[in-house]
Amino acid sequence: MSNPIADIWVYLAATPLLGLTLTLVCYQIAFAIHRRLGMHPAANPVLLAVAMLVAVLLATDTPYPVYFDGAQFVHFLLGPATVALAIPLYAQFERLKKLALPLLVALVAGSLAAALSAVALGAMFGASRELLMSLAPKSVTTPIAMGVAERLGGLPSLTAVLVIATGILGAIGARYVYRLLHIEDHAVRGFAIGLASHGIGTARAFQVSEQAGAFAALAMGLNGLFTAATLPLLLPWLESLFRP
Amino acid sequence: MLKALTLLLLFQLAGEILSRLLALPVPGPVIGMALLFLLLLTRGGPGGELRETSNTLLSHLSLLFVPAGTGVLLHFQRVADEWLALSVALVASTLIGIAVTALVLNMMIRRGRRDEAGS
Numbered sequence: 001m002s003n004p005i006a007d008i009w010v011y012l013a014a015t016p017l018l019g020l021t022l023t024l025v026c027y028q029i030a031f032a033i034h035r036r037l038g039m040h041p042a043a044n045p046v047l048l049a050v051a052m053l054v055a056v057l058l059a060t061d062t063p064y065p066v067y068f069d070g071a072q073f074v075h076f077l078l079g080p081a082t083v084a085l086a087i088p089l090y091a092q093f094e095r096l097k098k099l100a101l102p103l104l105v106a107l108v109a110g111s112l113a114a115a116l117s118a119v120a121l122g123a124m125f126g127a128s129r130e131l132l133m134s135l136a137p138k139s140v141t142t143p144i145a146m147g148v149a150e151r152l153g154g155l156p157s158l159t160a161v162l163v164i165a166t167g168i169l170g171a172i173g174a175r176y177v178y179r180l181l182h183i184e185d186h187a188v189r190g191f192a193i194g195l196a197s198h199g200i201g202t203a204r205a206f207q208v209s210e211q212a213g214a215f216a217a218l219a220m221g222l223n224g225l226f227t228a229a230t231l232p233l234l235l236p237w238l239e240s241l242f243r244p
Numbered sequence: 245m246l247k248a249l250t251l252l253l254l255f256q257l258a259g260e261i262l263s264r265l266l267a268l269p270v271p272g273p274v275i276g277m278a279l280l281f282l283l284l285l286t287r288g289g290p291g292g293e294l295r296e297t298s299n300t301l302l303s304h305l306s307l308l309f310v311p312a313g314t315g316v317l318l319h320f321q322r323v324a325d326e327w328l329a330l331s332v333a334l335v336a337s338t339l340i341g342i343a344v345t346a347l348v349l350n351m352m353i354r355r356g357r358r359d360e361a362g363s
Contacts, residue, residue: 027307045306050313057317064317071311077301078308080252082273083259084298086280087290102352109348114341118333125329131322135333139341142312143271157315158322162334164313169338177339183346191349196341203305213302219345221274228270 013062019070026052039207041172046164046200078142078199085202085217092214095187103191103218110195111223114139115231119238130155136235137227138162141198144224151232163198170197171204190215195223248297255280 012018030048037043057067068075089096096103118135127135133154137145142163149159174193183189186209193201194216202220206213259276262268268275284290290298316323323330 023310024307027310031306046309046313049307049310050316053310053314054317057314064315067314068311071314074308075311079256079273079276080249081301081305081308083252083255083276083280084301086255086277086284087295087298088302089277089281090284090289093285099353099356102349102356105352106345106349110341110345113344114337117340118337121336122329122333125332127326127329127333131326131330135330135337138334139338141274142309143273147271158319160312161316161319161323162330164309164316165334166338167309168313169335170342173335173339174342177342178346181343181346181350183350185350185353188346188349188353192342192346195345196338199305200309203302206302206305221277224274225270 013066016070016073019067020073021070022053022056022067023049023071023074026056041175041204044168044171044200046171047168050164082141082199085221088206088210088214089217089221092187092211092218095211096215096218099187103222106191107195107219107222107226110192110219111139111226111230114196115227115234116238119235129153131158133235134158135162136231138166139196139198140224140227141220144228148228148231152235164200167197167200170201174201174204186212187215191219194219198223245293245297245300248294251294252276252280252297252301255283 027045027049030045030052033048034040034043034045053067056062057064115136118138119132122132122135130153133152134149134156136152136154137148137159139145140148140163142160145159145163146156150156170193174189174197177183177192178189183192189208190202190205190212193205193212197204198220202213202216205216255276256273257276258279259274260272262275262279263270263272
């Protein structure tokens with residue numbers, strides 16, 4: 001007296017098919033909502049899709065590793081997509097060359113401001129050391145951030161979540177910052193959002209214009225390099241300031 | 245499509261190998277991006293196929309973050325325990341990062357223009 005539906009469920013739950021299909025379906029529903037709301041940044045497609053997936057996984061009592069068995073195929077494409085950012089970067093090369101010095105100065109200022117303000121505010125509100133070290137690299141793209149967090153003594157898998165949250169927050173909040181500060185230039189808008197919120201900010205920037213997208217991609221790459229090189233040296237010093 | 249995708253994977257692989265070999269703190273795909281950029285510079289730009297494939301990939305960039313984001317499931321407890329510090333730090337630092345970058349870049353560009361006009 002076996003229950004056929006339960007049998008099918010047991011079979012499907014053991015294959016990657018379900019996790020992969022679920023990711024694509026949820027994302028497309030999320031994107032349709034995003035579009036229906038006039039691409040409003042607050043209806044961020046990553047946020048909506050993650051919320052739906054979490055609800056489904058909780059409702060079906062599916063552990064994350066089982067889901068990830070299928071979703072890893074989507075996750076894997078982050079690698080080639082990062083490489084592909086070279087193409088829009090190349091398209092903006094002339095403008096980039098002219099702005100080399102301003103971009104570098106903005107990179108150093110923005111990168112330090114994002115990382116240090118995160119750690120300082122976290123410490124002020126009583127975050128644990130593990131959380132602080134997981135927070136520090138959250139503005140850079142997932143693989144770099146996870147590597148840096150590991151070296152600092154944070155939790156890489158928590159960092160991945162904080163990175164995504166930062167990306168979503170930047171994609172939602174950037175327009176209000178730009179409005180407040182009267183920032184009009186798409187190159188500046190793109191560079192700032194790519195620096196502070198990596199790939200998700202870059203995805204948002206590409207929706208605005210190709211120029212914004214290319215500058216976001218550049219900022220994401222540069223901040224990845226800069227953060228990976230400086231944060232492991234800088235943080236032990238900063239920590240000694242906050243925790244005497 | 246297939247050729248371009250293979251090319252992207254080859255550059256990722258080359259980046260991955262370089263990153264391990266030289267013990268760089270930068271992950272393979274970012275080095276792969278830099279290498280491909282250098283190739284484009286010497287070649288004078290991407291072919292149509294590469295441009296199309298990269299457009300397709302990048303137009304769905306958001307999708308690629310969904311699996312990692314769903315990992316929040318693993319950290320519900322910690323997020324619940326430290327929600328205040330976490331939300332203040334995340335929201336404020338992201339907006340501060342964007343504001344500082346945009347202001348500094350804007351200021352530097354304006355100064356550059358003024359120097360150009362003055363010289």
